[in-house]
Amino acid sequence: xxxxxxxxxxxxxxTGQSMTLQCAQDMNHEYMSWYRQDPGMGLRxxxxxxxxxxxxxxxxxxxxxxxxxxxxxxxxxxxxxxPSQTSVYFCAxxxxxxxxxxxxxxxxxxxxxx
Amino acid sequence: GIQVEQxxxxxxxxxxxxxxxxxxxxxxxxxxxxxxxxxxxxxINLFYIPSGTKQNGRLSATTVATxxxxxxxxxxxxxxxxxxxxxxxxxxxxxxxxxxxxxxxVFP
Numbered sequence: 001x002x003x004x005x006x007x008x009x010x011x012x013x014x015t016g017q018s019m020t021l022q023c024a025q026d027m028n029h030e031y032m033s034w035y036r037q038d039p040g041m042g043l044r045x046x047x048x049x050x051x052x053x054x055x056x057x058x059x060x061x062x063x064x065x066x067x068x069x070x071x072x073x074x075x076x077x078x079x080x081x082x083p084s085q086t087s088v089y090f091c092a093x094x095x096x097x098x099x100x101x102x103x104x105x106x107x108x109x110x111x112x113x114x
Numbered sequence: 115g116i117q118v119e120q121x122x123x124x125x126x127x128x129x130x131x132x133x134x135x136x137x138x139x140x141x142x143x144x145x146x147x148x149x150x151x152x153x154x155x156x157x158i159n160l161f162y163i164p165s166g167t168k169q170n171g172r173l174s175a176t177t178v179a180t181x182x183x184x185x186x187x188x189x190x191x192x193x194x195x196x197x198x199x200x201x202x203x204x205x206x207x208x209x210x211x212x213x214x215x216x217x218x219x220v221f222p
Contacts, residue, residue, distance in 0.1 A: 031208065042118075042200055042212035050208055058209055090157065101145050103202075103210065105157035 001026050004106035006091050012112045013081040021076040021109050023091030029104075031094045032074040036060065036087040037108075043090060049074055081113045116141045118213035120201055125218045127191050135186040135216045137201030145204040146177050148186050151215070152197045160186070160199075191220045 007022045025032065033048035035058075045058030049068040063085060065077040074093075078085060091106040117140040127133055139146075148160040161168050161175040163184065168175050172191075177184040188195055198215040 033210075035212075040214070042214045043202075044212070045209050048208060056208070059211075088155065092157075101147070101204075102159045102162045103147060103149075104159065105149075108155050 003027065004091055004093055004104050006089075006106035006109050008109060009107065010110050012114065013078070014114055015081060015083060017081050019078050019081065021078075021089055021091075021111075023074045023076065023106060024072050025074075025093040025104070026072065027093065027104070028071060029093035029095055030071070032068065033058070033092050033103075034064070034066065034074070034076045035090045035092065036085075037090060038087050046076065046089075078111075083113050085111065086113045087111060116143065116203055116205065116211050118201060118203055118211055120199075120213035120216050122216060123214070125216060127218065127220050129192060129220055129222050131191050131220075133188045133191060133218070135188070135199050135201075135218075137184040137186070137203075137213055139182050139184075139201075139203045141182070141205065143179065143182075143203040143205045145210070146184055147202050147210070148175055148184070149200040149202065150195075150197055151200065157200075188218075191218075193220050193222055196220050 004025045030051045034046040035043035047066040049055045089109045092103045094103045119138045121136045146164045163175045163177045165179045172189045174187045200215045202210040202212045
């Protein structure tokens with residue numbers, strides 16, 4: 001299994017540009033989520049999904065959109081990039097039910113908005 | 115929402131020393147996990163431990179849910195243990211809330 005994969009690893013955007021961060025998992029996990037990590041801080045939840053076709057907002061959803069058309073993929077869209085969105089973005093997945101909540105993280109995408 | 119506090123914020127050890135990291139949370143939880151973020155940024159799940167005690171090699175964790183804290187023990191630390199340790203919690207909201215972490219540096 002490849003686990004959780006994210007692309008790209010690095011990205012530089014200009015203010016106002018849009019882009020999509022890709023996330024895929026091959027573990028048949030129902031639960032997927034996106035976090036951002038800023039220097040010296042823990043991870044903050046942006047959006048999450050408990051299954052295909054179902055998404056919901058986390059702590060810091062503004063400026064981001066998500067969709068979940070398949071179990072495997074959970075892309076994160078930046079609609080109009082702002083310098084405040086400079087961060088490292090992590091995607092995670094888990095079975096999300098019962099006693100199988102262990103979260104598995106992707107390697108991260110480092111995004112810089114100038 | 116639930117507040118998560120971790121202590122100490124920073125810890126410097128010599129190889130071979132033992133350490134205890136603490137996670138306090140402000141409300142009931144049914145999901146508590148410990149993660150290690152290595153110096154290259156990769157996050158690894160160490161324990162899923164909403165209550166009780168678990169051990170994995172030199173690492174062990176104990177959560178006392180009624181008193182709202184969890185402890186991560188690292189014995190005989192190695193340089194590869196360096197990085198940031200995060201505690202994250204949830205109670206039936208599907209939203210994991212992370213603490214700000216404990217940064218551990220282990221020197222030879």
